[in-house]
Amino acid sequence: xxxxxxxxGKKHLVDILPVDxxxxxxxxxxxxxxxxxxxxxxxxxxxxIKGSKDILGLVSIERIPQxxxxxIRLLTVSKENKGSEKKYDRIVGCxxxxxxxxxxxxFGELACVSLKSKSEIAQHYMDKYAMRLTGMTLSIEVPxxxxxxxxxxxx
Amino acid sequence: MTEDNNLMMDxxxxxxxxxxxGLESVSEATILMEARLRRMKMLSKDQITKAKLxxxxxxxxxxxxxxxxxxxxxxxxxxxxxxxxxxxKRSTFAKDINVDPVSLSQVINxxxxxxxxxxxxxxxxxxxxxxxxxxxxxxxxxxxxFNNKICEIMAKQEQWQPEIEKQVRISEVTKF
Numbered sequence: 001x002x003x004x005x006x007x008x009g010k011k012h013l014v015d016i017l018p019v020d021x022x023x024x025x026x027x028x029x030x031x032x033x034x035x036x037x038x039x040x041x042x043x044x045x046x047x048x049i050k051g052s053k054d055i056l057g058l059v060s061i062e063r064i065p066q067x068x069x070x071x072i073r074l075l076t077v078s079k080e081n082k083g084s085e086k087k088y089d090r091i092v093g094c095x096x097x098x099x100x101x102x103x104x105x106x107f108g109e110l111a112c113v114s115l116k117s118k119s120e121i122a123q124h125y126m127d128k129y130a131m132r133l134t135g136m137t138l139s140i141e142v143p144x145x146x147x148x149x150x151x152x153x154x155x
Numbered sequence: 156m157t158e159d160n161n162l163m164m165d166x167x168x169x170x171x172x173x174x175x176x177g178l179e180s181v182s183e184a185t186i187l188m189e190a191r192l193r194r195m196k197m198l199s200k201d202q203i204t205k206a207k208l209x210x211x212x213x214x215x216x217x218x219x220x221x222x223x224x225x226x227x228x229x230x231x232x233x234x235x236x237x238x239x240x241x242x243x244k245r246s247t248f249a250k251d252i253n254v255d256p257v258s259l260s261q262v263i264n265x266x267x268x269x270x271x272x273x274x275x276x277x278x279x280x281x282x283x284x285x286x287x288x289x290x291x292x293x294x295x296x297x298x299x300x301f302n303n304k305i306c307e308i309m310a311k312q313e314q315w316q317p318e319i320e321k322q323v324r325i326s327e328v329t330k331f
Contacts, residue, residue: 074169
């Protein structure tokens, strides 16, 4: 999976790795928008450009095997990757595709990735990631989840 | 940039998707599951097959990247999953790759090692099968096979090493 440098258009391969306990010391609210210390007991992953140590984004998830589902609890990009001046594009897409791969690997044709979204941004996730809205929950399943994985994984 | 585009750029910086209470979580899970079950019933055989093949590829990649030897990660199990994802009868697969159904059954049940020709046919078959599903590196079948061999041999090291060690000596040692 790759992120794109918005200035040069250059694509960079990324690693998505589990967050170490030591990482939490540098996950400040100022740079990563949320209090990530509250997620210490959850499964948290970080996104880095291959070979770099700078964390460009974070996601925490909950695996719900009895529902063949992985729920995104909290997701963010780093401060410099927010908004129209962002340095790298596709961080969120890479995270969703990464979790989608996890879900397909575990649950096959029953796989589902979900997140709870405010109504004002739900449409964005429906348009960009082909998610569906049920109640307050956005989700992506087969067949759309396969297209999403192929889009981000094969680039 | 339009106002709409600005909004789009901003919505992606973060999502706090944690449910406020257990009750909210359960209620959302219930309605989501009902909707998903309805959608699952609409899935075509093709869509299910594609999902299973992608699942198999991801499982195989996981084993290559993080080899843990157990019964699930055996070449024969991946092969079984592959065949059963596509065919209703294993004998049809045997016919499609021009191998004897009995030989196929022996490979699947770990009673026979797959020959090179078998793996080569499997590589060609899977290349065709994955064409419309996702990218697929056909050499993964060999990687799985040899990873299995390495894992098997190293897992039994305590059994074979004492006897083999007796037969091995170094008569000329190069001193650096």
